[in-house]
Amino acid sequence: MTTATQPTYSEVTRDVVASMGRPGRGYYILLGFVLFVLAAGGVAFLYQIRYGLGMAGYQPPVMWAVYITDFVFWVGIAHCGTLISAILYLFRSAWRTAVYRTAEAMTVFAVMTAGLFPVIHLGRLWYAYWLFPYPNQRQLWPNFKSPLLWDVFAISTYFTVSTVFLIVGLVPDVAAVRDKVTGFRGKIYKLFALNWRGTDSQWRHYTKAYLFLAALATPLVLSVHSVVSWDFAVSIVPGWHTTIFAPYFVAGAIYSGLAMVVTLLVPLRTTLGLERYVHEEHFDNLGKLLLLTGSIVGYAYLVEYFIAWYSGSPYERESFYFRAFGDYWWATWTMIICNAFLSQLLWFPKIRRSIPMMFVLSLFINLGMWFERYVIIVISLSHEYEPFAMDHYTPTWVDWTITAGSFAWFFTWFLLFARNFPTVSLTEVKEIIPMQRKTTAHK
Amino acid sequence: MSVTPSGILAVYKHVDSASHAIRQLKEAGYKGFTVYTPVPNHEIAAAIGHPTSPVRLWTLLGGLFGCFSGFAITFWMSYDYPVVVGGKPLGSVPPYIVIAFEMTILFGGLATIMGLLFHTWREAKQTPYDPRCSDDHIGIFVPCPVERRPSVEQALKTAGAVEVRVE
Numbered sequence: 069m070t071t072a073t074q075p076t077y078s079e080v081t082r083d084v085v086a087s088m089g090r091p092g093r094g095y096y097i098l099l100g101f102v103l104f105v106l107a108a109g110g111v112a113f114l115y116q117i118r119y120g121l122g123m124a125g126y127q128p129p130v131m132w133a134v135y136i137t138d139f140v141f142w143v144g145i146a147h148c149g150t151l152i153s154a155i156l157y158l159f160r161s162a163w164r165t166a167v168y169r170t171a172e173a174m175t176v177f178a179v180m181t182a183g184l185f186p187v188i189h190l191g192r193l194w195y196a197y198w199l200f201p202y203p204n205q206r207q208l209w210p211n212f213k214s215p216l217l218w219d220v221f222a223i224s225t226y227f228t229v230s231t232v233f234l235i236v237g238l239v240p241d242v243a244a245v246r247d248k249v250t251g252f253r254g255k256i257y258k259l260f261a262l263n264w265r266g267t268d269s270q271w272r273h274y275t276k277a278y279l280f281l282a283a284l285a286t287p288l289v290l291s292v293h294s295v296v297s298w299d300f301a302v303s304i305v306p307g308w309h310t311t312i313f314a315p316y317f318v319a320g321a322i323y324s325g326l327a328m329v330v331t332l333l334v335p336l337r338t339t340l341g342l343e344r345y346v347h348e349e350h351f352d353n354l355g356k357l358l359l360l361t362g363s364i365v366g367y368a369y370l371v372e373y374f375i376a377w378y379s380g381s382p383y384e385r386e387s388f389y390f391r392a393f394g395d396y397w398w399a400t401w402t403m404i405i406c407n408a409f410l411s412q413l414l415w416f417p418k419i420r421r422s423i424p425m426m427f428v429l430s431l432f433i434n435l436g437m438w439f440e441r442y443v444i445i446v447i448s449l450s451h452e453y454e455p456f457a458m459d460h461y462t463p464t465w466v467d468w469t470i471t472a473g474s475f476a477w478f479f480t481w482f483l484l485f486a487r488n489f490p491t492v493s494l495t496e497v498k499e500i501i502p503m504q505r506k507t508t509a510h511k
Numbered sequence: 512m513s514v515t516p517s518g519i520l521a522v523y524k525h526v527d528s529a530s531h532a533i534r535q536l537k538e539a540g541y542k543g544f545t546v547y548t549p550v551p552n553h554e555i556a557a558a559i560g561h562p563t564s565p566v567r568l569w570t571l572l573g574g575l576f577g578c579f580s581g582f583a584i585t586f587w588m589s590y591d592y593p594v595v596v597g598g599k600p601l602g603s604v605p606p607y608i609v610i611a612f613e614m615t616i617l618f619g620g621l622a623t624i625m626g627l628l629f630h631t632w633r634e635a636k637q638t639p640y641d642p643r644c645s646d647d648h649i650g651i652f653v654p655c656p657v658e659r660r661p662s663v664e665q666a667l668k669t670a671g672a673v674e675v676r677v678e
Contacts, residue, residue: 077549077647201588209588213596213606221613229620236624240645244549247642266645268546268559269634275551276564277627281620284570288616295609499550503526504647506671 075344077498084241084494085248087340091487094339099483102476109473112466113188121191123466130449130461135189137441138471141324142182142478143223143296144317144437147289148325149175150230151357153237154285157278163353165496166345169241170336171329172234173491177481178328179227181474186219188470215298222295229288233281239264240274240495293321300444306387307448310375316368323361323407324437330354330430332482334423336491345492348421355420358433362411365440369408383453390451391443395460399439399447406436518654520639521667521675528671529649530558535666536653544653545636547644555649566626573622574615581611639678652678 075083116123126133149171156164187196199220201210210217243264246257264270297317300308330351337346376388391400410432419425451458485491523529529546533555536544548555585607593601644650651672655663660677667675 081646201584207592209592211594211596212585212589212610213599213603218606218609218613221610225613225617228617232620232624236627240550244645247645263635265640266547266549267638268548268555268561270631271548271551272556272561273564273566273627273630276566277570277623280567280570280623284574284616284619284623288613291609291612291616295613495550503550503552503554503649504524505527506525507527 073344074501075497077501077503080345080494080497080501081244081248083341083344084490084492084497085245087342087492088245088488088490091339095483095487099480102479102483105472105476106480109470109476112469112473116188116466116470117193121189123464124470125462125464125467127459127461129452129457129459130446132189132445132449133461134442134446134463134467134471135185136445137438138474139182139185139189140296140317140441140445141438142178142185142474143226143293144321144324144441145328146175146178146182146226146230146325147293147318147321148329149173149178150233150285150289151322151325152329153233154282154289157282158286162500163350165500166342166492167329167333167350167354168496169237169493170332170491171325172230172237173482173485173489174325174328174332175230176227176234177478177485178325179223179230180481181478183223183227184474184477215295215302218295219299222292226288226292229281229285233285236274236278236281237493237496238489240266241490241493244494245490290318293318300448305448305452306381306383307376307391307444310372312368312371312375316365316372319361319364319368320407320437320440323358323365323411324434326354326358326361327430327433327437330358330426331434334427334430336486340486340491342492345497348423351423351426352417352420355414355426358429359411359414359420362407362414362433366408366411369404387448387451391447394447394451396443396447396450399443403436403439403443406432407440410436517678518639518652519660519663519667519675520641520650520652520678521670521672522641522643523649523651523671524647524673525671526552526554526649529651530554532651532667532670532672533558535670536651536663539666541653541655541663544651545638547640547650547652549645549647549649564630566623566630569626569629570619570623573625574619576622577614577616577618578611580618581614582607585610648673 124133124135149168152164152171153168153175156168186199187193190196199210199217210220238260239262242257243261243266246254246261249257294314294317297313301310301313303309333346333350337343373388376384379385391397410429413419413429419429446461450461521532523532533544533546537558537560546555546559586602589601589603595601638652638654640652641648641650651667653663653667664675664677
């Protein structure tokens with residue numbers, strides 16, 4: 069925050085506490101709408117449980133489709149939150165303070181959404197707990213050589229650590245809110261503040277713990293999407309079996325997550341009156357990160373095609389030709405245009421600093437990144453080795469309703485969070501503003 | 512508010528005044544005072560001069576425990592009910608590294624939180640608190656017997672406290 073109108077500490081507290089006040093009618097209408105969509109998703113899910121996965125259009129050879137696409141999409145969305153809250157924290161990047169809470173909450177809710185899909189995707193979902201290693205009557209243990217099991221460990225670790233990280237960051241903020249609000253809400257915040265009073269002893273342990281959590285979350289975030297990419301790369305499906313997948317997926321994950329942060333921040337800053345804290349500079353910086361990760365993704369697309377040709381494998385060549393010019397050409401070109409080309413517009417500072425432009429661009433990137441996963445998963449599976457085993461897959465209304473329901477699930481949590489907790493970390497925003505001094509001379 | 516121990520609570524608006532007061536208290540031989548700040552501050556931390564937080568040891572031990580248990584469960588479970596998959600050895604190190612890595616992070620993170628909770632709980636004192644300290648003020652509470660109150664009050668006031676009161 070380098071602008072001349074730097075807020076004072078008490079202004080930060082006042083504005084952030086005010087952002088959690090009684091929301092307007094628009095909030096409740098939006099919440100009602102997402103709850104309705106969530107209910108529709110629930111009905112589609114019950115229908116699928118009753119009649120089986122065939123209702124989702126599953127038939128050989130495409131047995132991984134929209135649900136796994138959604139899973140990878142939501143895990144990817146989560147990644148940017150940890151990038152902003154942990155990696156940029158270690159880099160001592162000051163601009164992150166105003167946006168990190170939104171990004172981190174997004175991480176937790178996105179992982180919660182992603183975690184639904186492996187279960188939705190199971191034919192007999194009531195056996196989902198078999199994935200965890202626990203002593204059982206059958207004396208069987210899970211197969212630790214399977215990337216699907218690595219995923220169980222990676223996603224559950226990611227969910228636990230990012231939730232803990234979010235809660236630890238929230239405690240001093242909730243304490244500040246506790247000291248400002250009265251009545252029943254005050255009592256609730258008092259409970260959640262865990263007796264935080266900002267004493268020297270509390271800060272001493274807190275700052276160290278926060279640093280170590282950030283240091284642990286950094287390799288974790290890179291590992292999680294690498295592990296998700298190995299779900300594909302470790303198999304021998306043409307279009308999946310490649311070593312570029314881990315860095316390609318991590319860059320794509322951060323790219324899509326950054327786009328989702330922009331999508332969330334634009335309406336949030338105006339509806340909660342936080343324009344003073346989240347402004348053009350933040351969008352400019354997010355735009356630069358989008359440009360970097362978008363370029364890595366574009367480069368990965370190029371390398372994928374080059375290696376498919378250079379490998380000399382007819383299956384690889386055919387798979388990639390089919391992607392660009394086969395049944396699903398529209399999905400491939402949506403992905404390439406939205407991700408590789410549109411991100412290049414961000415070279416222009418005018419676009420990066422224009423909030424409406426960034427918002428529109430972020431929607432296209434979200435769309436493009438969803439299709440990237442659809443392209444990788446569905447097209448590769450529908451066109452493997454044997455021509456007689458190739459088939460066309462079309463998503464059904466069940467797929468689309470459950471996908472819409474997952475967005476509703478995510479936004480329900482986010483709306484409830486934004487209503488009740490500070491979406492801008494008042495403690496961290498204060499930290500980058502120098503404390504008042506009696507003498508101007510610094511030590 | 513009847514709180515033990517009783518003493519003097521001073522509230523400061525300026526960080527340099529507060530750190531000056533802390534240094535003076537230390538020079539006068541006072542120990543066990545509590546400083547409240549809205550954000551962690553280097554100047555205040557340097558004036559107090561705490562040693563490094565032992566939470567780091569919890570992180571290290573938690574991480575090592577996680578790494579060890581990651582390898583332990585994968586190897587033990589593979590040999591406990593031996594099923595050869597894909598012609599690979601029962602104890603295959605490369606895939607197990609992934610599990611061990613994730614468990615290192617998981618236990619490292621959870622141990623850090625336990626360390627944070629343990630040490631802040633152990634050092635917690637029911638000292639008087641001023642709600643302004645979570646907003647933009649700095650508070651210093653000095654527990655002291657009645658006979659020493661005037662001198663402490665004087666020292667805290669001279670350093671530039673906006674309010675000094677007996678709690």
